[in-house]
Amino acid sequence: MPPPLRTFAIIAVLSLSFAARAAAHDIDPAELVTTPAVSQARRIILARQRRDPSRLFAVAPDAAPAEPPPPAPPQSQAFTPFADKLKLRWDDQFLYIDSSGLPDHRMMVGITAWQQQVPLPQPYTGDNAWRVPLHPVPAANPLSAKTHFFRGAIAIAANGVPIFNPIKNDGRTDTFLAGELDEFGGHAGRADDYHYHTAPVHLQALVGKGQPIAYALDGYPIYGLAEPDGSPVGNLDAFNGHADAAGNYHYHASKTYPYLNGGFHGEVVERGGQVDPQPHASPVRPDTRPLRGAKVTGFVSPKPGSYSLTYDVRGEKRSINYSIEPDGTCRFEFIDARSNARTETYRRRD
Numbered sequence: 001m002p003p004p005l006r007t008f009a010i011i012a013v014l015s016l017s018f019a020a021r022a023a024a025h026d027i028d029p030a031e032l033v034t035t036p037a038v039s040q041a042r043r044i045i046l047a048r049q050r051r052d053p054s055r056l057f058a059v060a061p062d063a064a065p066a067e068p069p070p071p072a073p074p075q076s077q078a079f080t081p082f083a084d085k086l087k088l089r090w091d092d093q094f095l096y097i098d099s100s101g102l103p104d105h106r107m108m109v110g111i112t113a114w115q116q117q118v119p120l121p122q123p124y125t126g127d128n129a130w131r132v133p134l135h136p137v138p139a140a141n142p143l144s145a146k147t148h149f150f151r152g153a154i155a156i157a158a159n160g161v162p163i164f165n166p167i168k169n170d171g172r173t174d175t176f177l178a179g180e181l182d183e184f185g186g187h188a189g190r191a192d193d194y195h196y197h198t199a200p201v202h203l204q205a206l207v208g209k210g211q212p213i214a215y216a217l218d219g220y221p222i223y224g225l226a227e228p229d230g231s232p233v234g235n236l237d238a239f240n241g242h243a244d245a246a247g248n249y250h251y252h253a254s255k256t257y258p259y260l261n262g263g264f265h266g267e268v269v270e271r272g273g274q275v276d277p278q279p280h281a282s283p284v285r286p287d288t289r290p291l292r293g294a295k296v297t298g299f300v301s302p303k304p305g306s307y308s309l310t311y312d313v314r315g316e317k318r319s320i321n322y323s324i325e326p327d328g329t330c331r332f333e334f335i336d337a338r339s340n341a342r343t344e345t346y347r348r349r350d
């Protein structure tokens with residue numbers, strides 16, 4: 001160890017030792033073993049204590065100052081009301097959003113065409129985080145969501161919930177008109193991954209007026225049912241977008257198709273029918289089948305990680321109680337109209 005580092009190491013050890021012992025009694029530095037480096041460290045500590053006792057625990061005087069992080073990009077602002085459950089990071093190219101994919105609001109209630117999937121938290125973190133390009137680039141050949149992107153997300157909502165194409169993966173069914181969506185425009189997919197298929201206009205009240213409610217995965221913002229200044233939405237192109245007076249392009253929500261960005265004005269890479277790259281959901285169980293005549297009527301989370309969904313099949317009341325343990329174990333309890341229970345247990349495979 002070179003001498004300055006050795007001195008620093010000894011300061012660190014001595015500082016801890018001083019701290020531990022200071023609680024018991026006043027220390028006489030002379031009690032400590034002495035080498036030239038220890039003496040030097042002791043002199044530095046005592047000098048610091050004399051100057052400012054609160055600096056007793058301060059770290060190395062010659063530690064290299066850390067590179068200041070780049071300032072938060074303006075795109076992060078729409079996500080900050082949800083900062084307690086999202087983790088935001090950025091570099092000079094992207095804003096990264098770590099999320100479980102679950103909203104704070106009630107889920108699933110109102111679905112009348114149900115595949116028996118339920119919402120489970122997803123590991124959209126680290127390398128599997130959502131990302132918003134900070135410098136969107138208009139595409140040479142903008143791609144329509146009427147003919148592309150039937151798989152995966154096309155946008156990320158301000159609360160960290162992904163938004164899929166309103167047309168489902170058969171390429172023709174409007175999920176909203178088909179009764180597949182809950183009262184907030186979402187449902188659980190084949191990996192028990194919750195996502196919206198329409199614009200989450202309910203987020204406007206949470207993000208505040210003038211803020212976008214989502215970002216399309218090409219990096220352009222999606223505003224709600226009004227312009228950022230509160231005025232009525234002007235003329236929109238086929239993708240529900242337009243440029244503002246300053247020439248900045250953005251999309252809008254709408255109450256009818258396309259509901260949100262109807263394609264990508266900006267550059268994205270399409271691979272396997274979806275925007276690439278994008279995070280993937282992690283299923284814990286095989287996907288389930290549509291259940292004819294089922295209506296989801298209730299959903300509660302009695303405690304974190306524990307959920308109960310109730311549904312009605314032609315007058316029969318049934319429920320699914322399920323929980324996810326810290327070790328990733330998922331337990332499902334299926335209760336029929338006669339209160340008979342059947343259980344299934346799965347482990348998350350990552």
Ligand SMILES: [Zn+2]
Nearest residue numbers: 164187189197
């Ligand atoms: Zn879906």
Ligand SMILES: [Zn+2]
Nearest residue numbers: 227234250252
């Ligand atoms: Zn606008």
